[in-house]
Amino acid sequence: MDDVDRRLLDVLREDARASVRDLADRVGISRANAYARIARLREDGVLRRFTVDVDPRALGLGLPAYVHVRIKQNSWKSFRDRVVALEEAEHVALVAGDFDCVLLVRARDADHLRELVLGRIQALPEVVATQTVLIFAEHGRGAGGG
Template identity: 45%
Template sequence: MLDDIDRRMVETLVEDARISLKELAQRVGLSSPSASERLKRLEERGVIRGFTVDVDPAALGYTLQAIVRIRPLPGKLHVVQDLIQQIPQFSECDKVTGDDCFVGRLHIRSIDELDTILDRIADKAETSSSIVKAQPVKRRLPPLL
């Protein structure tokens, strides 16, 4: 569990991972050494896994996103999983329960690119894809209770 100061630290870092330690300490009402120690403990506990950059795929020419449900053919689960991991356009993929085994998010430049990627999987799995029109909820943290 997180106490109020830890929550405020995490929320502040989610907003701006590049914030200086001095500014972070000021925002949460601690000295820099105390903030540094708390930050270290949050990392050691695995609450904070890393600091990253948020890149807009559209700025790199990936103007389309597709959600793809993938159901491997019998005996092809591991082959399909390895293939998904090798295709760089998959920005994320979840192994799920239910009718499908995988649900992936692809960033693509065109429908032709989507077809080319799905063709690589077609002899190993059934797929169902949907083009993303909008993303009303961006990836976010669960409540920090």
């Protein structure tokens, strides 16, 4: 990875649909060089996929929250499989600390969030306890507002 690769990645983060010609022009290299670098970045696993960034608020999911979850010992895989099936769960991570997992969820409103946490997440057989943290503002790549 050199500075040219990093600039290519920056352009792709802004617009993953940019053409190779546009990438080359914006980074200041030839199209052949841009094509070869993108192919290498994909082969090396740096570029894992090209994706679409959907604004959750446009889908009516304007209330984000982190749900910290304590789970039964040795139940991570089954818990993870159940949680990723929830349409409101955007991200799930196994973490160290007071809780075992952190979920980023997005709900329509407080009633929907309550039903999601109390009715569906806490009802999972692996769950021992939860703590919900509302997100007031987000910032970063793919964050929904600020």
